[in-house]
Amino acid sequence: MKHWIMATAILASALSAPVRGDEVAISKITLRAADGGEVPAEVATPAGKGPFPPVLFIHAKRGYEGDERAHIRELAAQGFLVVAPDWQSGRFIERWPSAHDPATEMDVEAGLDYLKSLPNACRQPVGIVGLSRGPYYAIRLATRRGADIAAIVSYYGHMQNPNAPEPDQLFRVAPEVMQLTTPILYLIGEQDFELRRINGGRAFYALWERGVPVEYQVYPMARRAFDFRPDQTPEEKIATRHARERAKAWLIRWMKLTPSMQCGNG
Helix, strand or coil: CHHHHHCCCCCCEECCCCEECCCEEEEEEEEECCCCCEEEEEEEEECCCCCECEEEEECCCCCCCHHHHHHHHHHHHCCCEEEEECCCHHHCCCCCCCCCCCCHHHHHHHHHHHHHHCCCECCCCEEEEEECCHHHHHHHHHHHCHHHEEEEEEECCCCCCCCCCHHHHHHCCCHHHHCCCCCEEEEEEEECCHHHHHHHHHHHHHHHHCCCCEEEEEEEEEECCCCCCCCCCHHHHHHHHHHHHHHHHHHHHHCCCCCCCCCCCC
16 A cells, blocks of 8 residues: 555645734645545645744544644744645545544645645654644654654544554554654643553553653643633643643754754754
8 A cells, every 4th residue: 555655746726815814824725645636735834934844734533623723823823834634524534533544644645745845844854743533644654754754743642543453452552653763742631531541651651662752741630632622621721831832842852943943954
């Protein structure tokens, strides 16, 4: 299967004029995946001329909606150039799919390739920010294209193939965890799903044992999807702010950016 995933082609076209805020412009584009499928995506661009440090945003299986757009806007306000491919709607996948569709990995990779091609992106490995199912795409991508990826930020991420049988879900992490060399920051609420916490914890120990830079942040009193819940508690709102700052610091560190967000490699 790798031959067609690795051969991802890019075709981007503007669908609408950028919607400009005080600091950030968001544009809608269409990418072309390796199998010819169309991939809706959004680009969040910071204010200024750039070049900007590039970040690939991979959404959760709930879909790409207003909360995700707000998140990429926050990343761009921090100084990152963000590309967010929608790996669901272009393939008419309903929200909350249980199974993982390997074909959608082409859509995510199309986003990576497009991000690296942008003239206002730093010429360096990119950072990845993923939510829930998103980090599974991230570790899959990083094991194949590690030289293109500097760091991963995982919000309560899947560390096991959703299609794996029950014993693997309960007692093992994804094989990619044992191959991964990309630094990864894992963020999760104390009251998230037990299985998610267990798999994330196993991944932390497996990565640390192999010497891979990894940190595991648990937020007390924070529930599932603590950072965009409509009924956030005061503690979850603080956890969200803390997580955003931790994510920024992690990306700056491993993308080798200056404190003023200048490129790490020219």
